[in-house]
Amino acid sequence: xxxxxxxxxxxxxxRASSLSGWNDCPRRNFANAYxxxxxxxxxxxxxxxxxxxxxxxxxxxxxxxxxxxxxxxNLRVDEDDLNDVxxxxxxxxxxxxxxxxxxxKNRENAIKQMKACIASYVYDVLxxxxxxxxxxxxDLAMVKTDKxxxxxxxLVTKTSIRDIKTGRSGDGCHGQMGGYxxxxxxxxxxxxxxxxxxxxxxxxxxxxxxxxxxIKYDVRVCVAEAATMIDIISRTIDEFVKKPGxxxxxxxxxxxxxxxxxxxxxxxxxxxxxxxxx
Ligand code: SF4
Numbered sequence: 279x280x281x282x283x284x285x286x287x288x289x290x291x292x293r294a295s296s297l298s299g300w301n302d303c304p305r306r307n308f309a310n311a312y313x314x315x316x317x318x319x320x321x322x323x324x325x326x327x328x329x330x331x332x333x334x335x336x337x338x339x340x341x342x343x344x345x346x347x348x349x350x351x352n353l354r355v356d357e358d359d360l361n362d363v364x365x366x367x368x369x370x371x372x373x374x375x376x377x378x379x380x381x382x383k384n385r386e387n388a389i390k391q392m393k394a395c396i397a398s399y400v401y402d403v404l405x406x407x408x409x410x411x412x413x414x415x416x417d418l419a420m421v422k423t424d425k426x427x428x429x430x431x432x433l434v435t436k437t438s439i440r441d442i443k444t445g446r447s448g449d450g451c452h453g454q455m456g457g458y459x460x461x462x463x464x465x466x467x468x469x470x471x472x473x474x475x476x477x478x479x480x481x482x483x484x485x486x487x488x489x490x491x492x493i494k495y496d497v498r499v500c501v502a503e504a505a506t507m508i509d510i511i512s513r514t515i516d517e518f519v520k521k522p523g524x525x526x527x528x529x530x531x532x533x534x535x536x537x538x539x540x541x542x543x544x545x546x547x548x549x550x551x552x553x554x555x556x
Contacts, residue, residue, distance in 0.1 A: 290312070290424065290425050290426070290512075290515050291425075291426050291427075291428050292311075292425050292426065292427050292428070292508055292511050292512065293311065293427075293428055293429060293457075294427065294428065294429030294430075294431075294453075294454050294457025294458050294461065294504070295429065295454050295457075296310075296311050296454075296507075296511065297453030297454050297456065297457045297503070297504050297507040297508065297511075298450060298451045298452060298453040298454040298455075298507075299450070299453075300453070300507055300510070300511060302530060302533050302535065303528075303529055303530040303533045303535065303536065303541070304510075304514065304527050304528050304529070304530075305524050305527045305528065305529035305530075305543065305548075305549055306529070306530075306533070306535065306536075306540075306541045306542075306543055306549075308514060308518070308524075308527050309323055309541075309542055309543045309548060309549075310542065311511075312515065312518070313542075315515075315518060315519070315522070316524075316548060318522070319518075319522035319523060320522075321524070321546065321547055321548040322546060322547070322548075323542040323543055323546060323548060324538065324542045324543070324544065324545070324546060325542070326539075326540070326541075326542050327375060327376070327377050328371065328372070328374070328375065328376045328377065329376070329377050329379070329539075329540075330372075330376050330377060330378050330379055330381075330382045330388060331379065331381075331382075331444075331445065331480065332371075333368055333371035333372050333376055333388075334368070334382060334388060334391070334392065334444060334480050335443075335444045335445070335480075336367060336368075336371055337364045337365070337367040337368040337371060337392060338364060338392060338395050338396070338399070338442065338444050338478065339432065339442060340363055340364060340367040341360040341361070341363045341364035341367070341392075341396055341399070342360075342399060342432060342433075342442055343432075344359070344360060344363045345360055345399070345400075345404065346410055346433060349404075349407070349410050350410055355400065355404060357396060357397060357400045360396045360399070360400065361392070361393055361396050364392045364393075364396055365389055365392065368385075368388065368389070368392065372385070377539065381480060381481075381482055382480065387483055390483045391480050391481065391482075391483055394481065394483075394487040395444060395478045395479075395480065395490075397487075398478055398487060398489055398490040399442075399476075399478055399490060402478075402489055402490040403476050403478065403490050403492070406492065407433065407435065407440070408435065409435045409436040409437065410433065410434075410435055411434045411435055411436060425508075425512050425515070427457060427460065427461060427464075427508060428461075429454075429457050429458050429461050431458045431461075431462075432476075434462065434470075437470065437471040437472055438470050438471060438472035438473065438474055439455065439458045439459065439462060439470045439472075439473055439474070440473075440474045440475070440476055441454070441455065441458070441474075441475050441476070442475075442476045442478060443475055443476070443477050443478070443479075444478055444479060444480045445479070445480070446479065447477070448475040448476070448477025448479075448491065448493045449493065451475050451495065452495060452499060452500045452503040452504075453500070453503045453504050453507045454504075455473040455475065455495045455500045455504075456473075456497075456499075456500030456501045456502070456503050456504025456505070457504045457507075457508070458470075458473070459473060459497055459500055459501050459504070460501060460504055460505070460508075469497055469501065470497065471497070472494060472497070473494070473495040473496075473497055473500055474492050474493065474494055474495070475492070475493045475495065476490055476491075476492055476493075477490060477491045477492075477493055478490040514526075514527060524543075524548050524549060529549055529551050531551050531552060536552065
């Protein structure tokens with residue numbers, strides 16, 4: 279295995295979005311976040327096709343960003359307009375192929391689901407959003423380290439940071455939301471008053487749409503969790519750079535994402551736990 283060059287260690291990005299869920303399988307998440315380090319250490323990872331869940335989330339986010347741009351320009355937010363933005367983004371996302379799943383079996387299904395999400399966003403979420411400031415990328419060079427914390431909050435208002443989730447649950451986002459709060463603190467010297475996840479679930483077309491829910495997070499708990507996870511990830515990077523190889527990074531073969539559909543390390547030398555013995 280080759281060692282790391284000095285240039286490789288100059289700067290690492292820790293993404294706020296990686297601060298939640300890291301512990302589900304740190305070895306998988308390290309491979310996702312620092313693919314170049316893993317490859318430079320001599321390990322090949324598998325290519326993973328695009329999942330419909332990811333394409334769906336990206337498309338709903340594109341529509342929500344459009345709505346925020348309209349709001350910031352004091353223009354009317356039109357539901358049909360948002361649907362068009364969403365579908366156009368989805369078609370772009372799946373242009374090179376996508377892996378459908380039980381919830382979204384095909385494009386027609388997915389479009390129906392997206393329209394339900396957009397309607398819920400317009401009627402359940404938008405009315406509660408006041409004082410939009412931005413939906414810009416937030417970055418922070420962490421003091422006295424070679425790591426940068428980076429994040430893209432979906433929405434920053436005068437008092438809150440909000441993020442949209444379209445998956446099964448909007449719970450368990452403490453680390454990510456705390457990461458956004460730390461980024462805002464670094465940029466403005468002030469923590470947000472509120473951290474909110476707008477859960478707008480991708481829901482089966484055969485069932486009535488359950489509606490969006492705004493989930494409030496405790497700012498203090500989130501910030502503490504983010505700081506812990508930044509420390510853990512930072513030390514993992516340093517250890518990997520010192521001794522390139524996965525063995526020091528915990529792995530969880532019991533994760534529901536442990537399989538070739540979700541993990542680029544599955545069946546590779548980087549995660550020998552997942553290799554079959556012949
Ligand atoms: S194969 Fe399973 S245990 Fe190994 S890194 Fe991937 S998810 Fe983790």
